[in-house]
Amino acid sequence: GPKVLQIPSHQIIDMGQMVTLNCDPVSNHLYFYWYKQILGQQMEFLVNFYNGKVMEKSKLFKDQFSVERPDGSYFTLKIQPTALEDSAVYFCASSFGQGGYEQYFGPGTRLTVL
Amino acid sequence: GDSVTQTEGQVALSEEDFLTIHCNYSASGYPALFWYVQYPGEGPQFLFRASRDKEKGSSRGFEATYDKGTTSFHLRKASVQESDSAVYYCALGEGTNTGKLTFGDGTVLTVKP
Numbered sequence: 001g002p003k004v005l006q007i008p009s010h011q012i013i014d015m016g017q018m019v020t021l022n023c024d025p026v027s028n029h030l031y032f033y034w035y036k037q038i039l040g041q042q043m044e045f046l047v048n049f050y051n052g053k054v055m056e057k058s059k060l061f062k063d064q065f066s067v068e069r070p071d072g073s074y075f076t077l078k079i080q081p082t083a084l085e086d087s088a089v090y091f092c093a094s095s096f097g098q099g100g101y102e103q104y105f106g107p108g109t110r111l112t113v114l
Numbered sequence: 115g116d117s118v119t120q121t122e123g124q125v126a127l128s129e130e131d132f133l134t135i136h137c138n139y140s141a142s143g144y145p146a147l148f149w150y151v152q153y154p155g156e157g158p159q160f161l162f163r164a165s166r167d168k169e170k171g172s173s174r175g176f177e178a179t180y181d182k183g184t185t186s187f188h189l190r191k192a193s194v195q196e197s198d199s200a201v202y203y204c205a206l207g208e209g210t211n212t213g214k215l216t217f218g219d220g221t222v223l224t225v226k227p
Binding site: 001004031033035042043044045048050055056058091093095098099100101102103104105106107108 | 148150155156158160163165203207212213214215216217218219220
């Protein structure tokens with residue numbers, strides 16, 4: 001099936017530093033998402049991005065978080081500055097449409113904040 | 115807010131056993147319902163979906179029927195294989211104006227040969 005790629009697979013950084021997580025979505029998809037999963041816990045929605053804009057975000061999408069997809073390149077999640085509670089696996093997803101459309105997920109980036 | 119409840123946290127079966135994983139949802143509107151499967155080291159993979167009452171979704175021998183009356187979307191498979199061992203997530207998509215998926219806690223399925 002369609003593949004979503006995520007780079008890097010694992011990132012370790014010190015608290016307070018900036019981190020950028022990269023996602024290469026399915027080529028003809030229009031909607032892009034980030035989800036967060038803390039080990040052993042539920043997968044939780046962070047943000048939905050379409051046509052260059054944030055469409056919807058959850059309370060987990062703190063002011064320190066930002067997303068962009070400049071010129072159709074990687075869809076990125078930036079955290080600046082990072083906090084200990086940001087340690088989690090971050091999954092990128094993409095879909096052709098909203099609502100009833102299936103989302104395709106990448107393998108995740110494991111972020112460890114020390 | 116909307117929510118998804120999966121009753122079983124872990125299920126252990128032998129090959130050729132029948133599988134049922136229970137999924138109930140709570141939503142204000144008329145959501146689309148999904149099943150995803152996740153293998154170690156990978157992201158969730160779309161299994162199938164259903165968008166309206168009484169619609170059956172199916173893939174790879176797995177199936178579930180959207181039941182608006184009981185707010186359920188239980189996953190079933192008649193004969194599991196060792197390769198079905200994975201984490202299964204029930205999820206709901208809240209409507210046409212949002213792409214947000216709300217996931218259940220997941221069910222770890224272990225199938226012994």
